[in-house]
C-alpha cells in the first residue's frame with residue numbers, strides 16, 4: 642500500500658492530492674493513508690500536508706523505487722523486469738541463480754552488496770544507498786567468443802550516460818572501467834554460462850560510485866564518485882534509466898548488424914588509454930607498451946618496449962597508467 646501511495650504522489654509530484662481521493666482510490670481509511678504518509682516522511686520523503694488541500698510530494702528520497710524508475714524508463718526489453726533488493730550479496734550472484742528462468746533484459750539492483758565482486762576474485766565495495774550496483778541478464782544468440790563484447794557495450798553506455806545524465810566527463814579505461822581524472826568511478830564484470838558453441842546467458846554487472854563521499858583506505862587514492870567530481874548529489878534513478886536506454890540502443894545495433902561500430906566510436910572517442918604508454922598486467926607478468934589502436938573487434942593493439950605488436954583480449958589483462966592506477 643505504501644508503495645502504491647508513493648507511486649501516486651510521484652506521478653503527480655508537486656500537485657496536492659486529498660486524503661479523501663487517496664482513500665477512495667485505494668479503498669483504505671483516511672487514517673491509514675495518514676499513517677503511510679508518516680512512514681514515508683520517516684523514510685526521508687518531504688511531503689507537505691495541509692488540512693484543506695491534502696498531501697504533496699516535494700522531494701523524493703534518493704532511495705531507488707521500482708515504480709518511480711519504471712516511469713523514467715524508455716526501453717523495450719532491457720529493464721522490463723526489475724528486481725530490487727535492500728541488501729544482496731552480489732547482484733551478479735543473484736542473477737546467476739535466477740538466470741535460467743529469467744526473461745532477457747531482467748535487471749537486478751541492490752541498494753547494497755555485502756559480497757560485491759570485481760574481476761579475478763577481487764572485492765567491489767558497494768555501500769548502502771551510495772551507488773548503482775546492478776546486473777543485466779542477457780540471452781543473446783551469439784557465439785560465446787563474442788560474449789565479452791557486452792563489457793564494451795556496457796562501458797560505452799555508462800560513459801555516455803554519466804556524461805549526459807550527470808554531466809561528468811568520464812573516460813573508458815579499456816576494457817572494463819570508467820575513470821574520471823584517472824580515478825575509478827565504475828567497474829564492469831561480465832560473466833557467462835553456456836557450452837562451447839552456445840551461450841545460455843550473460844550477466845553484465847555494473848558498479849558505479851554515485852554519491853559516495855569517501856572510500857576505504859586500501860583504494861581511496863584510486864577511486865572517486867560522481868558526486869565528488871560534480872560537487873552535487875546525483876539522482877540514481879535517472880542515471881539507471883539513462884544507462885539502460887544507452888545499453889539497449891548499442892546492444893540492439895550490435896545484435897541486428899553484428900558490428901560493434903557504434904560502441905567502438907564511443908570507446909575510441911572517450912578512451913583513457915589510446916595513444917598512451919601503459920603497464921599491462923597479465924597474471925604475474927608486467928609489460929610496458931604504447932596503445933596503438935582499439936581494433937574493430939574491440940581488441941587493444943599495443944606496441945611493447947621491444948617493438949613487437951600484440952593484440953590484447955579483454956578478460957585476460959589489466960591495464961594501468963604508467964604511474965599508479
Ligand code: BTX
Nearest residue numbers: 731733757758759760763765766775828829846847848864
Ligand atoms: P576490478 O577487479 O577491475 O576492480 C576491483 C578493484 O577495484 C579492487 O581490488 C579495489 O582495489 C578497487 N575497488 C573496489 N571497490 C571499488 C569501488 N567501489 N570503487 C573503485 N574501486 C574499487 C571491477 O573489478 C568490476 C566491478 C564490478 C562490480 C559490479 S557491482 C554489480 C555487480 N555485482 C557484483 O558482485 N559485481 C558487479
